[in-house]
Amino acid sequence: METCLDEGTLQAYLDGELSPETLNNVALHLAACAACAQAAHAAEQELAHFNAAFAPALSANVPTAKLRARLDEAIAGMNAPQRGFATMPAASRLRSIYASLVASLTTFTPRQATAFASFLVAVALVVVFFALIQTPDGQKTTGGEVAGNNQPSAPASSPAAPVANRETPDAIAAVTASSGDTKDKEFDSPAPVRVRRDDRAMFVKAGLNNRQPARTPVDGGNAEAGNTTVAAAAKPEPVLEDEKTYISSIASLTSAIEAQGASGLTPTLRAEYERNLAVVNQAIISSRVAARRNPQDTDAKEFLRAAYQNKVELLSAVADQAQIASSRD
Amino acid sequence: MSAVAVCLLLLLACPFTSGTAAHAMRESLAGEGRGSSRNEVTRGGSPTVTAEQTLAAEETVTLLACLESGDVVVRAWDRKEVRARSNDASRIELRRADATVEPNPATRIEVLVAKDETEPARPGLCSNSGNLELDVPRGATVQIKGNTGDVSVAGVANVRAKTLSGDIELQRIAKSSEAWSANGTIVMRNSSGSARLETISSEIVANDIGTDDASAEFFAKSVSGEISLSKLAHTHVEASSSNSAIDYEGALVEGGLYTFKSHSGSITLTLPADSSFQLNAKVHHSGEIVTDFPIRQVPVQVSEDPRNNPPVGGALLEDGRLTGVTGKGDKRAATLILSSFSGTLHLQRQQ
Numbered sequence: 257m258e259t260c261l262d263e264g265t266l267q268a269y270l271d272g273e274l275s276p277e278t279l280n281n282v283a284l285h286l287a288a289c290a291a292c293a294q295a296a297h298a299a300e301q302e303l304a305h306f307n308a309a310f311a312p313a314l315s316a317n318v319p320t321a322k323l324r325a326r327l328d329e330a331i332a333g334m335n336a337p338q339r340g341f342a343t344m345p346a347a348s349r350l351r352s353i354y355a356s357l358v359a360s361l362t363t364f365t366p367r368q369a370t371a372f373a374s375f376l377v378a379v380a381l382v383v384v385f386f387a388l389i390q391t392p393d394g395q396k397t398t399g400g401e402v403a404g405n406n407q408p409s410a411p412a413s414s415p416a417a418p419v420a421n422r423e424t425p426d427a428i429a430a431v432t433a434s435s436g437d438t439k440d441k442e443f444d445s446p447a448p449v450r451v452r453r454d455d456r457a458m459f460v461k462a463g464l465n466n467r468q469p470a471r472t473p474v475d476g477g478n479a480e481a482g483n484t485t486v487a488a489a490a491k492p493e494p495v496l497e498d499e500k501t502y503i504s505s506i507a508s509l510t511s512a513i514e515a516q517g518a519s520g521l522t523p524t525l526r527a528e529y530e531r532n533l534a535v536v537n538q539a540i541i542s543s544r545v546a547a548r549r550n551p552q553d554t555d556a557k558e559f560l561r562a563a564y565q566n567k568v569e570l571l572s573a574v575a576d577q578a579q580i581a582s583s584r585d
Numbered sequence: 586m587s588a589v590a591v592c593l594l595l596l597l598a599c600p601f602t603s604g605t606a607a608h609a610m611r612e613s614l615a616g617e618g619r620g621s622s623r624n625e626v627t628r629g630g631s632p633t634v635t636a637e638q639t640l641a642a643e644e645t646v647t648l649l650a651c652l653e654s655g656d657v658v659v660r661a662w663d664r665k666e667v668r669a670r671s672n673d674a675s676r677i678e679l680r681r682a683d684a685t686v687e688p689n690p691a692t693r694i695e696v697l698v699a700k701d702e703t704e705p706a707r708p709g710l711c712s713n714s715g716n717l718e719l720d721v722p723r724g725a726t727v728q729i730k731g732n733t734g735d736v737s738v739a740g741v742a743n744v745r746a747k748t749l750s751g752d753i754e755l756q757r758i759a760k761s762s763e764a765w766s767a768n769g770t771i772v773m774r775n776s777s778g779s780a781r782l783e784t785i786s787s788e789i790v791a792n793d794i795g796t797d798d799a800s801a802e803f804f805a806k807s808v809s810g811e812i813s814l815s816k817l818a819h820t821h822v823e824a825s826s827s828n829s830a831i832d833y834e835g836a837l838v839e840g841g842l843y844t845f846k847s848h849s850g851s852i853t854l855t856l857p858a859d860s861s862f863q864l865n866a867k868v869h870h871s872g873e874i875v876t877d878f879p880i881r882q883v884p885v886q887v888s889e890d891p892r893n894n895p896p897v898g899g900a901l902l903e904d905g906r907l908t909g910v911t912g913k914g915d916k917r918a919a920t921l922i923l924s925s926f927s928g929t930l931h932l933q934r935q936q
Contacts, residue, residue, distance in 0.1 A: 525750060528768050528786045532808045535828050539848045543926060546870060555869050559848060559926045566808055566827055570785060573767055577749060 261285055266296045283503055284494070286541070293541050495547040496557055502564035509571035516578040529574050536570060539563035636698075639668040640679040641690040644724040645742070649682065650696040651711035651730040656751070658716075661723040661740030667694055673715030675702045682708075723759070735769070743778075752787075761801075770810075779803070779819075784810045792816060811850075826850050830928075834935070837862055837919035844922045852923050853931040861912025866923040866930050868905045874923075876932040880909035 265274075265282060274282060286293050494500055521529070543559035550556065644665055650657060655673075669677045676699040683693040696719065698712040711730065721727060726743040729736050731751045738744045739756040746753045750768040758776040765783045773780060773791045779801040782789050787810045794803060795818040803819040805812050808827045816835040824831050825846040834855040837843065845852045856862075856878070863883075866874050912918060923930045 522750070525768055532786055532827075535809050539827050539926070542870065543848070546926075553869075555867060555924065556926075558924075559869065562825065562846065563827070563848065570808060573785065577767075 260289060260295075261292050263295070266292065277507075283506065284499075290541065290545055493548075495544055495551070496561055496564075498561075499564070502561075502568060505568050506564075506571060509568065509575050512575045513571065513578050516575070521574070521577055525577075529570065532570055533567070536563055536567040540567065633672060634670050635672055636674045636677040637668065637670040638677045638679050639666055640681075640694060641665065641688070642667045642694060642722060642725075643690045643692045644722045645726070646691060646722060646724075647693045647726045647728065648696065648719065648721055649694070649728045650698075650717065650719070652698065652717060652734060653711045653713045653732050654734055655715040655717060655731075656734040657719070657729050657731060657736045659719045659721060659727050659729065659736075659738040659741065659744075661725065661757075662720045663723065664720070665690060665722055667691075667722070667725075668720040669696050669698075670718045671698060671715055672718075674698045674700055674712075674717070676704075677717075680708060777801075777818075780805075783807070786810050788813070790814075794818065836860070837921075839917040839919065841919040842922070843919060844924075846924045847928045848926045849928050850925070851929040851931065852925055853933065854921065854923070855933050855935050858934045859912065861910075861914060861918040863910045863914060863918050863920045864908060864923070864932070865921065866907045866932075867925075868928070868930060869924070869926045871927045872925055872929045874905075874907045874930045874932075876907070877934040878911040878932050880907060880911055881914065882909050883914065 261282060265278075286296060496502070540560065540563040543556050543563055547553055547556035547560050642665060646667060648659075648667060655671075667679060669679055671677055678697040678699075679691075680695045680697055681691045681693070682695045683691060685691055695708060696712075696717065697708065698715075698717060700713055700715065704713070711732070716734070719727075721741060723740055723742065725741045726745075727738055727741050728745045729738065729747070731746070731748040733750050734748070735751040735754070736746045736748055737754040737756075738746060738758065740758075742759045743761045744755060744758050745763040746755070747764070748766045748769045751766070752769040753764045753766055753771045755762050755764060755771075755773040756775055758773070758778065758780075760778040762773060762776060762778065762780045762782070764771045764773070764781075766787060767785045768787055769784070770787045771782045771784055771789045773782060773794060775793050777795040778798065779796070780791065780794060781802075781804045782791065783804075783806045785808045787807075789805050789807055789810060789812045791803070791805065791814045793816045799820055801819055802821040802823070803814075803817050804822075805814065805824040806826070807829060809829050810826070811829045812824050812826055812831045814822070814824060814831075814833045814835075817833075818838060820838050820841045822833075822841065823844045824833070825844075827847070828849040829847070830850045831845050831847055831852045832855070833843070833845065833853070836857050837860055843854075845854070851872075860878065864876075864880055868874055910918065921932075
């Protein structure tokens with residue numbers, strides 16, 4: 257039974273941020289593992305939900321200003337009969353505001369109270385969220401919970417010290433693999449963050465949300481170790497004799513396209529390519545699953561081979577066009 | 586005198602119309618600008634020829650053109666020369682791409698077009714051009730590469746066309762056709778010889794394609810574009826699509842081999858009621874096989890080439906596979922190999 261890919265690796269795969277070798281392994285695994293393929297597909301939808309849910313809380317001014325305006329209005333209304341409020345001492349004014357707030361809470365309509373409670377929950381979640389991602393390595397994580405492998409946790413480390421000086425190579429490998437080559441630079445944390453599966457899911461999603469450019473490995477050793485760990489986790493058995501060749505070609509083409517950029521393509525054409533890429537990916541997944549179920553099924557293998565061929569041809573077309581566009585520029 | 590003046594006015598007014606009279610007049614006046622470019626004046630707001638060049642060529646000349654933009658129209662004529670015209674380029678050059686020198690006719694010509702008079706020619710690279718009209722000998726081989734513009738080729742012997750998003754239309758091609766487009770429709774009509782048509786996401790339509798060559802093959806492939814084929818005379822027809830429909834309509838050639846594969850799209854064959862064929866159809870994962878033709882069970886027949894001709898016969902229905910024969914089912918019967926991972930296979934009678 258193969259170990260499923262952790263969420264961070266999936267997200268990095270979707271972002272095209274994995275090295276070619278890791279990409280090979282992950283693609284191979286995704287083609288064989290329907291659950292992981294589905295999880296990858298669901299990741300973007302989850303992100304959309306995440307964004308929608310936290311948009312009010314993360315956009316600092318809008319809800320705060322609205323709430324403040326409402327509170328000011330309520331306070332002004334309550335204090336309208338009172339005279340000399342402006343001339344009261346500051347401490348008295350604060351006490352008065354506090355008392356007004358408490359009073360307004362007790363006089364909220366159920367709808368207002370629900371809205372206010374929702375806001376408080378959202379604020380609390382944001383606080384927890386930022387507290388988690390800014391917590392130094394080792395202070396929040398627990399041993400053995402690194403996603404994607406079962407290695408023991410690394411010792412706690414100082415965030416200021418270089419990674420290679422703080423942790424053993426094995427621990428570094430665990431950190432890198434579990435974080436999916438993510439770089440915590442996105443959150444202004446100076447060192448790699450080893451987080452639990454759920455935490456890291458938030459980490460990567462937030463990275464997507466911030467539309468960060470492709471992440472780079474912390475260092476060469478870490479990246480290599482991370483790749484090894486992912487490969488060990490996936491270990492997919494090729495269904496076709498020439499499957500590795502196909503996957504290697506696909507990885508090379510993908511790298512070439514990323515290197516050249518697809519900016520030369522018109523939006524319509526890009527959309528078409530992406531749509532067709534999804535079509536062939538789905539074909540690869542479905543036929544590969546069938547071929548794995550019954551290795552004697554030559555038809556399924558033929559379908560798989562045809563799907564791989566389609567993908568190679570499709571990526572070749574994109575790469576050609578990207579090359580033409582870059583040479584034109 | 587006045588007739589000549591009228592002819593000239595008509596020529597200037599609609600040089601790019603495809604009407605027979607206008608075309609005939611253009612042909613009758615062709616050759617005036619041989620070996621040199623010329624400019625003409627716009628009359629009455631109609632498009633006009635802004636650049637033109639003509640070059641003597643072998644009947645079997647190979648013509649190369651690559652355009653960043655603009656449409657390309659290629660027509661065959663009975664002259665042994667190539668004429669290139671544009672209605673918005675400032676300069677056209679028919680450059681010899683072989684070892685021949687004047688006065689010998691060229692065997693290989695590259696068409697270079699420039700929008701700006703000062704723009705240097707870029708042999709081997711695509712021209713930043715507008716529309717281009719080419720008249721070539723009937724035996725010519727035409728190789729056109731376009732980007733967003735459409736490509737239309739008619740009457741030549743061989744054609745290879747490639748576009749990114751422009752449509753490709755091929756008519757009366759005599760010997761062989763190759764067309765590839767990422768996002769453009771490919772239409773091929775009234776032609777003969779081998780054909781290889783591929784697109785990623787647009788439609789492929791082929792109608793009335795004959796052949797005198799027994800070895801000529803017809804091949805069509807798309808990822809997500811529909812494939813509609815009718816009246817093909819090839820003994821080897823193959824079409825495949827990842828997730829779009831494949832339709833074939835027409836009689837089957839005796840002894841012909843028809844291979845249609847789709848991952849998730851349907852495959853529909855509309856055949857004459859008296860068709861005779863051996864059938865090997867399979868839906869792998871889901872989908873169904875629907876046939877208007879009675880399929881008889883026959884003993885297993887192993888072909889000499891199992892890759893192209895998988896065994897026919899044995900169990901009529903087994904594991905999503907339907908094999909058997911309809912009609913006489915003798916050696917002259919065609920062989921249909923239909924395969925889909927999750928689409929429907931439909932054999933229906935022609936009305």
